[in-house]
Amino acid sequence: MSETTMAARAASRPPSPADLAGRPSAQPRTVTGAQSLVLSLEALEVGTVFGIPGGAILPAYDPLLDSVKVRHVLVRHEQGAGHAATGYAAATGKVGVCMATSGPGATNLVTPIADAYMDSIPIVAITGQVAARVIGTDAFQEADIRGITMPITKHNYLVTDPADIPRALAEAFHVASSGRPGPVLVDITKDALTATTTFSWPPTFDLPGYRPVTKPHQKQIKAAAALIREAKSPVLYIGGGVIRAGASAALCELVELTQIPLVTTLMARGAVPDSHELHLGMPGMHGSVAAVTALQKSDLLITLGARFDDRVTGELSSFAPLAKVIHADIDPAEISKNRVADVPIVGDCLEVITELTKALREDIDAGRGGDYAAWRTRTTKWKATYPLGYTVAEDATAIAPQYVIERIGALTGPEGTYVAGVGQHQMWAAQFVQYERPNSWLNSGGLGTMGYSVPAAMGAKEAEPDRVVWAIDGDGCFQMTNQELATCVINNIPIKVAIINNSSLGMVRQWQTLFYGQRYSNTDLHTSASGTRVPDFVKLADAYGCVGLRCEKPEDVDATIQKALEINDRPVVIDFVVERDAMVWPMVPAGVSNDQVTVARAMTPVWDREDDEAGEETP
Numbered sequence: 327m328s329e330t331t332m333a334a335r336a337a338s339r340p341p342s343p344a345d346l347a348g349r350p351s352a353q354p355r356t357v358t359g360a361q362s363l364v365l366s367l368e369a370l371e372v373g374t375v376f377g378i379p380g381g382a383i384l385p386a387y388d389p390l391l392d393s394v395k396v397r398h399v400l401v402r403h404e405q406g407a408g409h410a411a412t413g414y415a416a417a418t419g420k421v422g423v424c425m426a427t428s429g430p431g432a433t434n435l436v437t438p439i440a441d442a443y444m445d446s447i448p449i450v451a452i453t454g455q456v457a458a459r460v461i462g463t464d465a466f467q468e469a470d471i472r473g474i475t476m477p478i479t480k481h482n483y484l485v486t487d488p489a490d491i492p493r494a495l496a497e498a499f500h501v502a503s504s505g506r507p508g509p510v511l512v513d514i515t516k517d518a519l520t521a522t523t524t525f526s527w528p529p530t531f532d533l534p535g536y537r538p539v540t541k542p543h544q545k546q547i548k549a550a551a552a553l554i555r556e557a558k559s560p561v562l563y564i565g566g567g568v569i570r571a572g573a574s575a576a577l578c579e580l581v582e583l584t585q586i587p588l589v590t591t592l593m594a595r596g597a598v599p600d601s602h603e604l605h606l607g608m609p610g611m612h613g614s615v616a617a618v619t620a621l622q623k624s625d626l627l628i629t630l631g632a633r634f635d636d637r638v639t640g641e642l643s644s645f646a647p648l649a650k651v652i653h654a655d656i657d658p659a660e661i662s663k664n665r666v667a668d669v670p671i672v673g674d675c676l677e678v679i680t681e682l683t684k685a686l687r688e689d690i691d692a693g694r695g696g697d698y699a700a701w702r703t704r705t706t707k708w709k710a711t712y713p714l715g716y717t718v719a720e721d722a723t724a725i726a727p728q729y730v731i732e733r734i735g736a737l738t739g740p741e742g743t744y745v746a747g748v749g750q751h752q753m754w755a756a757q758f759v760q761y762e763r764p765n766s767w768l769n770s771g772g773l774g775t776m777g778y779s780v781p782a783a784m785g786a787k788e789a790e791p792d793r794v795v796w797a798i799d800g801d802g803c804f805q806m807t808n809q810e811l812a813t814c815v816i817n818n819i820p821i822k823v824a825i826i827n828n829s830s831l832g833m834v835r836q837w838q839t840l841f842y843g844q845r846y847s848n849t850d851l852h853t854s855a856s857g858t859r860v861p862d863f864v865k866l867a868d869a870y871g872c873v874g875l876r877c878e879k880p881e882d883v884d885a886t887i888q889k890a891l892e893i894n895d896r897p898v899v900i901d902f903v904v905e906r907d908a909m910v911w912p913m914v915p916a917g918v919s920n921d922q923v924t925v926a927r928a929m930t931p932v933w934d935r936e937d938d939e940a941g942e943e944t945p
C-alpha cells in the first residue's frame with residue numbers, strides 16, 4: 327500500500343478514543359456510543375478491562391483496539407473476567423472492570439457478580455444487549471441480565487440512549503466504590519453503541535436517595551466509648567469492612583491505645599498483623615480456639631465492619647451470650663440484622679475508628695481508661711494452650727497439606743498476595759499463612775465460589791505486577807477455571823499456582839467423614855490417588871505454556887517452592903500431591919453453639935480452673 331493510500335485510509339477511519347482524548351477541546355465531540363464508552367473508561371482511568379467480545383458488544387471492541395490507555399485482557403470464560411476484575415479490585419481497592427456480550431456472555435458473569443456482592447468488592451460489569459427494538463422478543467442471545475442480576479448488584483442500568491453512556495458509567499463507578507462497595511452492571515444496547523452521539527466529560531449526575539453516611543454520629547461514639555470503658559472482657563471483632571475502608575493503620579493505633587484483644591474474620595485476615603501479640607486469630611467454624619472462645623466469653627463485642635455471618639456465630643442464639651454489642655458498619659441494613667446492637671454506629675470504618683480512638687484517648691488521658699489486664703491474661707493463655715496445629719499423617723512419606731501452605735507463606739513472605747479457592751485448602755491458607763498486611767489475602771468468603779482462585783490471582787497480578795501472587799487452589803476448584811492459565815501466559819501475567827491435590831473434593835469429603843459415616847458419594851476426583859492422574863496437572867500446565875512441577879515428598883516441598891519463586895517469566899503450576907484424609911481443625915459443626923468448638927476429632931478444650939470456677943464451662 328502506498329503512503330498516500332495509507333494516509334487517506336487513516337484520514338477516513340473514525341477517530342480513535344486516543345485521538346479524541348488528545349484533542350484539546352472542552353466542546354462536546356461527535357462520536358459513536360461505543361467510542362463514548364471507551365472515552366468514558368479512559369476518563370475514569372481504567373487500566374485494564376477483562377472480557378470476551380461477541381455480537382452485541384462488538385461495536386465497543388472496535389474503538390477499544392485503538393485505546394492507548396485501556397488494556398483489554400481477553401479471557402477464556404466470562405467467569406474468569408468477573409473474578410479477575412474482583413481480584414484486581416480486592417488487591418488494590420480500585421474498581422475492577424469486566425466486559426461481556428449479551429445473553430450467554432452476560433449470564434456467565436452472574437457468579438462473579440454474586441461473589442463480588444457478597445464480599446463487598448467494587449466492580450463494574452459492562453454487558454452488550456440486543457437492540458432496544460427487539461428486547462422482549464426472545465431475540466438471538468437475549469437475556470434480561472438486568473433482571474437476573476437485580477438481587478446481586480448494588481445497582482444496575484439498561485442504557486438505550488447513547489447520550490446516557492458517560493453518565494451511566496460515571497455513576498456506576500461512583501456507586502461501586504462509595505459507601506459499602508459492590509458490583510454495578512451497565513447493560514448497553516447494540517443500537518446505543520452504534521448510534522451517533524456527543525461526548526463531553528465530566529458528565530453531571532445526580533443520585534437522589536444515594537447518600538452513604540460516612541461520618542458517625544458523635545452521640546453513638548460517646549456511647550461506644552462508655553461501654554468500652556466499663557467493659558471487663560472486650561474483644562475487637564474485625565470484619566472485611568475494615569480492609570475495604572482502608573482502615574488497617576487506624577485500627578492498629580486503636581489496638582495499641584486500648585490494648586484490647588482482637589479477632590479478624592476470614593475476610594479481615596491481614597487487617598492487623600498476625601504477629602501482633604493481642605491478635606487471637608480467626609473466629610468461626612474453622613477459627614482458632616482462642617478467637618472463638620474469646621468471643622463466647624466476652625462481655626463486649628466491638629464489631630467493626632463485620633456482619634455476624636453464620637460461619638462466625640454458629641448457632642446465633644448461643645453466640646457470645648454475655649456480650650453487649652457495639653456494631654459499626656457503613657451499611658445501615660447490616661446493623662441489628664442478625665444480632666441486636668446495643669450501640670449501633672453507621673459510618674465508614676476509617677472515620678468510626680478515628681473518632682473512637684479520639685474519644686478513648688481523652689478517657690485514658692483523664693485516667694478513665696478501662697482495665698483489661700485480667701482478661702488479656704486469660705485470652706493469652708488460651709492462645710498459648712490451643713495454638714493452631716496439625717498432626718502429620720501416620721504415613722510419614724505423605725505430605726501434610728497444611729505444611730505446604732505454611733511453607734509457601736514462610737518462603738514468600740508478607741509482601742506476597744495469597745488467593746485461595748474454596749474448600750479445605752482455603753481454610754488452611756487462612757490459618758497457616760501469616761498475614762501481615764491488608765489486601766494480601768483474597769478469597770471468596772461470602773459466596774464460597776470454587777473457581778475463584780486462578781482468575782482472581784490473574785487480576786491481582788495484573789494490578790500489582792511487582793508482587794508475588796500465589797493461587798493456593800484445590801484440585802477440584804482448579805478444574806473449574808484453569809483455562810485462564812492461557813490468558814496468563816499470553817498476556818504475561820506470571821502467577822504461581824499451588825494445587826493442594828488430595829484427589830478429592832476435600833471439604834465435602836471431610837463432612838462425609840464426620841457426618842455421613844464415611845460414605846464417600848461422588849467426591850473422588852481421580853487426580854492422583856493410586857496413580858490415576860486425570861488430568862495430569864503437570865502436562866496440563868505444560869500444554870498451556872506454563873512451567874509444571876510436581877512435589878510428592880515432604881522433603882521436596884521447600885525446594886519446589888523456591889524453584890517456583892525463581893521463575894518470573896511465565897506462570898508456574900505445582901501439583902502438590904498431599905495426604906488425602908487431612909481435616910480442617912478446629913471445627914464448630916454447622917448449626918451448633920460455638921461452645922462446642924472441637925480442636926481435633928472428638929476433642930473439646932478443657933478450660934482452665936478460673937473458668938471452671940466461674941461456672942462458664944460448657945461441656
Ligand SMILES: Cc1ncc(C[n+]2csc(CCOP(=O)(O)OP(=O)(O)O)c2C)c(N)n1
Nearest residue numbers: 749750751776800801802803830831832833
Ligand atoms: C461452584 C461451587 N460448587 C460446589 C461447591 C461446594 N463445595 C465446597 S468445597 C468443595 C470441595 C472443594 O474441593 P477442592 O477444590 O479439591 O478443595 P479441597 O477441599 O480438597 O481443598 C465443594 C464441592 C462450591 N463451593 N462452589
